[in-house]
Each structure stands twice: as structure tokens, then as C-alpha cells.
Amino acid sequence: MTDTALYAAADRSFARKRLIAFAIPAVILLYLAYVFLAFDIPGLAQRARLDNAQTLMADIYSYKTHVTRDNRSGEVTVAIEGERRGTYPQGQAPDWVTLEGARTVIDLGGGNRVTFLPDAALSFEIAGYGTVAARIDGRQVVADLPEDLPDWVSLSRSRLDLRTPAGRVSLTRNRTEVFRYAFGWELFFFTLDSPYHGVSPAALAFGPQLDPARSNLAGAWADFWGNAMWHHADVAWAIFETILMAFLGTFGAAIVALPLAFLAAKNFAPLRSLRFLFRRIFDFQRGVDALIWTILLSRAFGPGPLTGALAILLTDTGSFGKIFSEALENVDKKQIDGVTSTGAKPVQRYRFGVIPQVTPVLLSQVLYFLESNTRSATIIGAITGGGIGLLLTQAMITQKDWEEVTYYIVLVVLMVMAMDSLSGWLRRRLIRGDDGGH
Amino acid sequence: MLVLESLTKRFGANLAVDRATFKLDRPIMLGIIGRSGAGKSTLLRMMNRLTDASDGSLMFGGRDVLSLKGAEKRAWQSQCAMIFQQFNLVPRMDVVSNVLHGTLNRRSTFATLFNLFPSDDIHRAIDILDRLGIAQHAPKRAEALSGGQQQRVAIARALMQDPKIILADEPIASLDPMNAQVVMEALRRIHEEDGRTVIANLHTLDTARRYCDRVIGMRDGRIVFDGTPAQLTTGVARDIYGADETFSEEATSTEIRDPQGAAGRMHAPA
Amino acid sequence: MLVLESLTKRFGANLAVDRATFKLDRPIMLGIIGRSGAGKSTLLRMMNRLTDASDGSLMFGGRDVLSLKGAEKRAWQSQCAMIFQQFNLVPRMDVVSNVLHGTLNRRSTFATLFNLFPSDDIHRAIDILDRLGIAQHAPKRAEALSGGQQQRVAIARALMQDPKIILADEPIASLDPMNAQVVMEALRRIHEEDGRTVIANLHTLDTARRYCDRVIGMRDGRIVFDGTPAQLTTGVARDIYGADETFSEEATSTEIRDPQGAAGRMHAPA
Amino acid sequence: MAHIIDSAPRADTRAHYLALVQRRRLYGGLTLALFGLMMVSGFMLADARNAGGFWSGLPQILDFPADVWRDASTKLHLLPGHLVDFFPALLETLNIAAASTLIGAVAAILLSLLATRGLALWPAMIPVFRRVMDIMRAVPEIVIALVLIFVLGGGPVPAMIAIAFHTAGALGKLFSEVNENADLKPVEGLASVGASWAQRMALGVVPQVSPNWISYALLRFEINIRASAILGFVGAGGIGYELKNAMSWGQGKFDEAAAIFILLFLTIVFFDQLSGYLRDRFIGTEVRT
Amino acid sequence: QEITEFRIGILGGENAQDRLASHACLQTYTEEALGVPAKLFAPADYNGVIQGLLGGTIDMAWLGASAYAATYLSDPEAVEPVLVKINLDGSYGYHSIGFARKDSGVTSLDDMQGKKFGFGDPNSTSGYLIPSIEIPQATGASMENGDYFGEVVFTGGHEQTIVAVNNGDVDAGVTWADGQGAWEDGYNSGALRKAVDAGLIDMNDLVEIWRSKPIPEGPIVLRKALPDEVKATMTALVDGMYDADPDCTYNISAGESLGFDPIAHEAYLSIIEARKAKSN
Ligand SMILES: Nc1ncnc2c1ncn2[C@@H]1O[C@H](COP(=O)(O)OP(=O)(O)OP(=O)(O)O)[C@@H](O)[C@H]1O
Ligand SMILES: Nc1ncnc2c1ncn2[C@@H]1O[C@H](COP(=O)(O)OP(=O)(O)OP(=O)(O)O)[C@@H](O)[C@H]1O
Ligand SMILES: [Mg+2]
């Protein structure tokens, strides 16, 4: 009898548990389904541009050199990534391009060869396929290709486009272009106008002096640091500015928040109303968020790292104010009593009764924030105009050089991880080794 | 010398200390006993001015202690050292720094904020630690010490204040019997050698009997006994503790029986 | 039935279990004694495959237990229940759920995650709890129970596995004498009524003598004694525990002397 | 004699301690000086590299809010309409935050279990999973969002994926710290009955750690609301996008900006307080039981 | 009254590094002419520059006409227009150009019904203000989502618009160009030309679908509060740049031009009115 009652009770309790076990995932799934529809994820598949992803992936590890002939003037230019700053001086070209007056022979490697012929004509020897010849006939592009075009060819009246693994060739009335792809980040170390371009590191270190005015190492460093395509010096400054924003913002906020936190802590606030007021101010500062502070401050201070630092400072004063005052509310009264009983003055009471207790909590919080603020500073920089964040977002928005974007991303990730390790290291060191309670 | 007149503390409706009155006319070692909640701590905290009294007066050397304010109040606190059950040290600071806190009242705020204590003080602190047998722990953090050692650091801090009176609020309640004995002996020695008044809250009868010259018993905030240890019979104790017939002294004992049979009072009652 | 051959476990340079060899040919109740660090726990954990053996073999019914992997290994674990000194229940879950965990191996992961235990199992769990005298605690959280009750829940979980062998690692070490007796009696009853093999690590001699059919003594990882309780003389015990002349059995005893004077072995040795 | 023996170690202690104090003062002083120097020079450098100076900017700090107020105050009657108009954008921002927190938390649970000693399914892989979480945590959301906007087009999905990715790393680390403190006994108990890894985790670990997990996830949700608003600034939709457009137009649309700001601010404060309250409750229950 | 440094703000249109690089020559000339350090700032968007000018943290910038109007409407005393870029044919107007991908089949606004249309930055004259007034006149419908176009979005800037159209993220967009020279080159100057020079697009992939009436070129503005001799020096410097250093002129004027000529506030009155009309 008791057993049947127990059976029934257990059955009921398990029925309830099953209900909960199913209800929670069901609610979550239902919500995700709603989000799925609200965000139009089914439509995403159509909108997604996988060719973009491909471009991006290819750009990350390779670059292309453009060989362009202006079909009106017949002038041939060779430019890395087609950029002004990556253009070979007139009459010069990499060794796989042979300039022979009206003819230009471009060796794409592996038996693929493009020849620019006079009068806007070209021939393209494709390994394993044959030769494609094309020219401009009046206003129209004509090419000797079979009726059904292979899928790597696109031909219209105004344009011929041939995409082969060795490279890409396009012909329009105005110009003929050949792209040759190569691994690596182009001109990462030296631009074309540097005497050190294409010189091996060993030759740099031990070889003959290349520039009479400068020693090889000093010259190489100067040319690398001032690289006009990669702007290494500017990038280094940008990283430094970002870290500076995080550093000033975080520690500035900690310094401002500490005395205010006393006014907002239950056990230290002289007035209840004052405590309430400061709590609301902290909530406000956090609620407004660094992003909006940045916008508000940029009127007064203009673009630059100081504005970003102040924005972080304002938000974090709110966060720290809250965290610190909670830490202060949890202090151990005994230590304060101990110091008070010796006749210590109020300031001494805080110095010895309170500060040593809260320092570990405070310090570890501040250091945690330092790391996360490095990330925030990247984002804020993108908005105020400062630091690596601006370079990164601008490079991304203009969607041009994904290798630069990759470079910045790698740098940002390394920067954040470095700050993470640094703050972890400081946390371990200071909190264990801190005996003065500084 | 020290005169309490109807010293009273009210917490809301609760009378924690109810018209406590007694008088010390020379430095003695005074024990205050009573069960938990009897008002012992509150009494001591009022004497040190950690807690404000509700009523009554406390005179020391003719001065009205309760009316002192600000710097004068703190000066009084520095003359009237306090030792706590939980030691109340700053655990993350080293032992010497903790002892040096005893000089805070005398030194300028600014210098102490940066931990700049004169080296004379540092030497004296080490001497005091040495006297209490824990000089070798000087550079350690307070939290790294055992309970008994921490309590001796607290005593050292009190001595550093060079006080007229030492108030000790259940100084041995969190200690094991061995450490309890060391600490009580240290307090006794300070009383005897330096001639300082020591007032100690104790919750065990035998400790009071063994170390004190005079014992005060409190119950529900009132002083219900005031006499020599010899007058403190089991019957009186039963009254103080509000216990019934089954009360046994051993229940409150923490004493270590001396194996040589030399246990007992260290000295004759005053 | 169960054959251990040179079963060995090395932790770095330390030989926790050193070529343990014994054989059980029918279900008995086996006690393993030895002092702390002798390797008792490690031996049991290897048998349950919670810890991988370094060397040797363990055969059960002709099957090589040590070579089992994945699902087969888990199937073996479900046939060879384990009871821990610290109970190792899920404290925040109710008693019945904890007992039902004994069926995890048989049920699909998905079903168990959603609490889809068949109601037959639920009823059986309650029956088992009833058999162990704690059915009334079925709906409570495990953490709300006393130690002895929790250990009985652990035994219930073991029974729920319907195992051939029950391994118990110091099942009574964290229990008071009263609860220890209840738990040991439950284990004995399970052995006798269900005919299951019970292997229990015990750190007290008298418990082993009183409840076991056969006793193995371990010292420094090696099996130094294997015999009936009757053969376990004080001299032998002294060898096992590595104690000197002052060794007294009472030092390890946790037995409650029966006030009616009916204490003693519950049954004749096998 | 006894005196000499007695005082020798004391002199030693003194010298020893004084040396210690000297050293500590030196290091403390140096640290403090270094820190002060870094703060001051860092401030001066930032000041120099900024377009406007700190001291010259300080008196103007209220100019912008004043402009906004001047513009918005004449159009207060439009405010309720704006609040309604922008509510769907706010909802989108909240949905991004909630969905990414959910997805990120689920991934974080898996990652953290795989990266905790004693719980990991493949103990040898623990360092790998830890590194993975470190990297996921280090990548700012904005980076992933912008890359995904390139591939997927603008809208909430890139933001959601970006935030979820970062959340998985950030929560994963916190979760694995919680997991490390979990009691392994119940897990061992379940292992002894032949439970599979999933069963051991779900029945042995989750009940212990879920209050802390939930508390951290709530905190993260709060952070993610801000993150998703910020991502709107770079084209990921939601309230941030509206705010950027209104703010950029400036004079003339400050009433819209003000309305959006009020919505965003109230939302952040509301969820801040709500999550604070819920966290107290969850941690509270844990303490109680 | 003295200045200690001179701060030049550069509007969006290129990525930040390239913007700074193309203005480096101007920075050098400024330092030579004024004898104080010159600094370049490249905020992320128009608003950054406008706020800088209003707050007095940026001394000179080349604004779009609409951005000038925004600045003027916020504070008439903040800046004054001094110079304007002169096109190769001597005019100082330019056009808002609507364009689409050639392979999308869109050749005019008529084909855009129900499709996705992209503006640039809300503060851009050609990227938002003028098309948002003139296109509704042409289509006879508002720019609200679904009214004529299926969806109307802000891409954030000229360069983003070009990329978005080129990628097919939007079906058509508007940006600025002088409308002179060859379409294939992206005209003589403007955002399209810059994109072509940067190797970003091939103009053969794109078609023009709409062109606005001429828009007055945005002015180079100086902060009114600057000392008069500084204003005069800077005006003279930029005015004479075309003769002194054509390459630098090419860099700072986003393509080929005849340099800069003086202009006054009155040239922008109509734009200011248009902008007022677009405000709530
Ligand atoms: N800060 C306070 N607020 C309110 N009531 C208090 C406070 N401090 C003490 N009391 C009350 O005053 C009474 C006396 O407390 P007191 O701590 O002085 O007793 P005690 O004799 O020291 O006891 P114990 O041995 O437990 O320390 C008790 O009823 C206590 O609850
Ligand atoms: N996980 C481990 N890693 C390293 N050494 C271990 C481990 N587990 C046990 N040992 C060592 O193996 C030896 C045997 O330990 P075991 O726990 O089996 O002894 P025991 O007889 O159960 O002792 P106790 O009564 O203390 O439980 C001991 O020396 C112990 O330190
Ligand atoms: Mg007390």
C-alpha cells in the first residue's frame, strides 16, 4: 500500500521532470526557429556569395600581378594588384614578362603563355588545350573559339574573359589584361622602388652594400618600415594607439572609480541619498556604453586615441564603480576594527583596514578589463578614427586587399592574446606578491 | 584610576550592557566572565570607544573618556589597546607592519600611507615580537601564521601602542589549549612586568581563576559578580552562567592539565 | 569465475598494486584489508576499469576484462557495481534518480538525458530502496540524507545494476558505527540472499572478521595474506598493518558492542 | 652569555627585515613611479595624437548633447512615434544578442567540458581546445562580422554568427573554470555504472555547475546586447544601424537619434538590472542548497 | 593670435591608410607654409569630420556640399568655404551617377522597380541628398522601402556603394563623378575613377542608369576662428598647388582636375535648402 503510494508519487515526479526536460529545449528550439525566420536564414543561402568567400580565401595567401595593355595607346604596364603604388617603372617588368616593342610575351608558367600582338590582338597558349587567339574587330571582340564554350571562358561582344588555373586573361576594346597569381603577400617587405626588393636575407646580411648611402641593414629596415604598400610603421603606431586607449581608459577609470566607490558602498557612504545617487550615475555610465560616449566626446575632443581612451574611461568608471563598491560592501569588518582600536585616523583606517583587503579583487578586475578593453578599443577606433580598428574596418569596408585585412586580423588577434597573457601574468604576480597592499 | 558609572548600551530594545559599574584603583589583571550574549564584548568595545555608549560615564585618571571626540578620542584609543578574539590583523600584510599599526596614532598620516615607518619603530616592533617569541616570523604575512602566533602578533601590536590599559576580548576563544596557555601567559607577564592594566573577557571559569586578580561576572548585561577568584565558587558560577544543577566546570574548561601535577594558580590572588 | 593474474598498477615509479593474484570460484564475500596506501582502492578501481591496469590480467567467466573497450567496457562496468567511501552520488538529484543511474548502461543516452526511465525501472528502484529500508526518502535530494542513508542509496544504485559482482571501497569509512553496521549488514544480506559476489575494502580488522568469508591482506601493493577470518590472527594482522608490538586491535575497531551481549560473528566462516 | 646568544639572532632578524623593507620600498616605489610615468606620458601622447586637446575640449564637452537637446526638444511630440518606429530595430538587436548568446553558450558548454581536466572526453586534446577558445575569444566580433558581411551580405546573421563565435570562446573559458571546481565524485560514481560520456556530463556535472553557467551566460547576454548594437554601426542591422544614420545626419534628425538612444539606454539598463537580479537568484539558490 | 598646429581632416572614400598616404604631400606643404606641425586625421565617416570642424578640433577639410550644409546648419559660424575643385572643362559641378552591373540587365531607373537601391553616407550630397530629392521626381514615388524600390539602404560611403553594386549586394547605387572623360576610365575624377585606379572594379562591368543635374562641388573649408593670415596662407597654398605640384593635386582632388579656385557660401544656398527640406 505504501509502495503503491510511493510508486505513484515517483511516477508523478518523473512525469514532471520529463516535462521540464522536454520543455526547456523545446522553448529554446522554438525561439531559434523564430529567429531563423526573423533573420530570413532560408533566404541567406541565395544571398550568400560563395565566390566572395573564394576571392577572400585566395587573397589571403596569394596575390596577383596585372599586366595591362591600353589598347588605344598600346602602352603596357605591369602592376602588382593593379595599384599605382605597385606599378613597375616604365620599361621594367618581372622576368616572366618580355617587352619587345609592340609584342609582349607573358609566361604564365607550365607551358601557358600569353602574347600581346600588335593592334589589340592576343594569343593565349593554354597547356593541354591549345591556343586561343583573339582580337578587336571594329567595336567588337572576336575570338577563335568553338561554338560551345568551355565553362572557364566568357565571351560577349564587348569582352572576352579566360580563367585558367595559370592565370586570367581579359580583353575589352579599351584594354587587355593578364593576371598572374603567386603565393605570398606581395611586396610585404620591400616595394619595387627599394633596392632591397627581391634580395635574399642572407645577401642582405652578408652581401655587398646595395645602396652606397646606407648600410644594408639600416637601409632595409628603413625601407621595410616605410613600405608604401603595407605601411608597417603606421600599423605599429596604430597597434600602439589601440593599446594606449585600453591602458589609459582602464587605469584611468580605476583611479576615478576607487574614491567614488566608497561613496557608493553601503558601509562607507556618508549619506544614503549620496549612495543612491552614485549608484545611478554608475548605471548611467555603463548603460550609455562606450560607443555612444565615443560619439558624444568626438565633438569636444575630435578624432584620435584620447577620445577613445576617455570613452572607455567613462564606461568603465561605471563598471568599476559598481564592482568596487560591491567589493567594499563585502569587506571584513574585523580588520577595520583592529586598525581603529589603535586610534588610527580615518584615512589610515581605509589605508590599512580596507585597501589591503580589496586590492586583490580590484586589481584582478582591472586587469580582466584591460584585456577586454583592448578589444573594445579596436572597435572604438573604428568609430572615432584611431588605432588598428580604423585600419582594419576601412580595409574591410573597401574590400580590396584581403591580404592586408588578414594581416591586420592576425595582428589584432596577437595583440589581444598578448594583452590577455600580460594581464594574466600581472594578475598572478601582483596578487600573490603584493604585500604592501599598494 | 578607571571608573565605570552606570555604563549602559542599548541596541534598540535590547539592553546589551545594563548600568555596568566598577572601579579599578591600581593596575590589575581583571577577568570578565559570562556566557555568550552577556554583554562582555560590548562593554570592552565601549571602553575602547569602538562602540558609543548609550548612557553612563567612564572616567580614566579623572578624564571623561566618553566625551572625547576626534583626535582626543583616537589618542585615548591608542592608550587603551584592544585585542580581539579573531585577532583582527591585516592578513595580507607582514607581521612587523601589523605590529607597526600600533603607532598609527602617533605618526603623520601621510608618511604612514606610504608605509614609511621610522626604523626605530621597526626595531622596537621586532624587539616586542622577540619578547613574545615570534621574532623569526617577522617578515611573513600575518595570514601565514597559526592562530596562537597571530594572537601574539595582536598582543605585540597592543604593546606597540605602549598603552595604559589592554583590553582583550576573548583572546583565547579561537585557540587550541596549548596556544591558549601561551597567550594567557603572555598577557599575565605583560601585566606583571610592565605594570599595565589588563582586562580580559574570558568565557571559561578556570582561565579566569588561574590568571586574574579579580573577576567580574556578567549576565544579561548586568554585573552579577565582582570579587576575587577565590570567591568564585561553583554556586556563583552557576548563577553567572544561568545553569542548572547539572552544570559542571569542566564543560567550560580549556585548561591543559600539567602532567607534573603543578597545575593551579600561578600566583596568589591580590 | 574471477581470476586475477599478476595484476599490477604503477603510478610513475610507485607500485600501487604489485602483481596481485587471486581467484574466486564461487560467489563469496571477500574482504580486503590493509593500511592506508596499501593499494586497496587501486585494486578495486582496476577491477571496475575506472583505472587502467599497467600489467597482468583479469578474467571473468573466461573473458579477458582488461582488453574490453568502449561499449563492452561499459557493459562490464554495469555488471560489476562499485560502492565508494564518499558514496559518489549526484547530490543535487533525488534518491530515485540516483538509483536509476544504475540502469544508464542499458538505456539509450538520449532517453536518459530526458529522464525517460521506464516506469518498471522506477518501481524496481523503489522496491530496492524499500529492501534497504529507505523507501520513504525516495523523493528527497541525495544531499539531504545522512551519510548512512546515502551509502544505502549507493548500494541501491549498485543493486539496480543487477551486477554479478559488487565492489565496495571502504563503504563504511565515513560512517559512524551505527550506520556502519547497517551498511555492512545490507551488503552481507545481498551476498547471502542474491548470491552476488561482494568484494569490500575495509580498514578495520573486526569488520572483515565479522562479515567476510575470506580475507585478503595487502601491504605496500602486495597481497601478503589470503585466508579465512579464523586464520587472521593478531600476529598476521600485525604483519599486514606493519605495526609493532603495541598494536592493538581496538585501534582500528569501529564495531558497536551490542549492549545485549549478542555481539560476534553473524555466521560461521565459509 | 645568554644575552649574547639571545640578541645575535635578533640583530639578524632586524637587519634581515630592514633589508626586506628597503627592497620592498624600492620595488614598490619603482612600480608606482613606472606606473605614474606610463599614465602621464601615455596621456600626453594620446593628447598630442588627438585632433583636439584634452584641456581645450573639456569646456566643450556638453556642446554635442546641447545640440541634440536643442534640436530634439522642439520636436518632443514626435518622440513617441519614433519610439514605436524604431522598436522593430531594437527587437532585432535583442534577437541577435539572445540567439548568439544561446548558440555561443551551447558551444561553450561543449568546448569547456572538452577542455577541463578530469572531464575531457579526449584528455590529450585539452590544450588544443584551450587554444581554440583563446583564439575565439581574442577575435573581436567586428572582424568576423565584417568578413561575413562580405560573404553573406549585410543583416543580422553575420552579427549573430560573429557574436556567437566570440561568446563561445569567452564563456568557454569561464565555464571551464567553473567545471574545474566541480566535484568529480558523482562523475566517478556514474562512470562505475558504465555510463557514457554524455551521460556522465549531463547527469554528473551539469546539475552541479548549471547555476554558475547560467549566471555567466546572463552576464554575457548583457554584454552581447551592447555588442550587437555596436555591430549595427558597421552594417549589421538593428538599432545600431538606425542610430548611426540618425547621428550622422546630425542637426535635423537628432530627435530620431534621441529616441533611439533612449530606447537603447533603457534596454541596456533594464537587462543589466534583470540579469543582476536573476544572477543573484541563481547563485543564491546554489548557496542555499 | 597664434596656432601651434594645423589639423587637416580627410573625408572617407578610400581606406584610411591610402587616404593618409595621398595627403602626405599636402601635409608637407602645409608645414612648410605655416611653420607649425600639420596633422592628418581620417575619421571613419563624414560625421567624424563634421564634428571635428564644429568642435574646433579640425582646421581644414574638403567637405561635400551636403556635409558643408550640415555644418552650416549646426553652426553658421563654424567654417567658411574658400576653394572649390575645377574640372578639366572649367566647371565646378559634378554629378550624382546612378549605376548598376551590366549583367544585371538594369539600364535605367525604370528597371529598378522593386529592386534594392543603395545610398552612400547620409551626409553625402551625391550619395544621398540630391538623389533622394531628384530620383523621386523621376520615378514619381517616394524613396520609402517598397514604394518604388524594393528596399533602400545606406551602404556607408561611396566606396562601399561601388563595391556593393559590383558584388551584387545592391542592384543599383549612386556615387559621384565629374561626368567627363570616358566611362571606361571611371570618368576623369570621382569615386569611380578612384576605384578604377585602385584596381577595385572594371568599368566595363557597370552601366550608368541615371545622372543628376550638376551639383556644386563641395568646398574646401577653413575654420572661421583661424587667424586671417593662416586662412590666407592655406588658401593660397591650395590655390597654387596645381601649378606647383600637379601630382599632389591629383592625389588630393581624387583624379584629374584643373586645381582649385575660390568660392563663397552663396554657391551652396540651394543645397542648404535641400538639406533643410530633408530634415524632420
Ligand atoms: N551591533 C549590534 N547590534 C545589535 N545588537 C548587538 C550588537 N552587538 C551586540 N549586540 C547584542 O548585544 C548583546 C551583547 O552582545 P555581546 O557581543 O556584548 O555579548 P558577549 O558577552 O560578548 O557574547 P559572546 O561571548 O557571544 O561574544 C547580545 O544580545 C547581542 O545580540
Ligand atoms: N591517481 C594516482 N596518482 C598517483 N599515485 C596514486 C594515485 N592513486 C593512488 N596512488 C598511490 O598509490 C598507492 C595506493 O593507493 P590506494 O588509494 O590504492 O591505497 P588504499 O589502500 O586505498 O589507501 P586508503 O586507505 O588511503 O584509501 C598510494 O601510494 C597512492 O599514493
Ligand atoms: Mg563577545
Ligand SMILES: [Mg+2]
Ligand atoms: Mg582507498
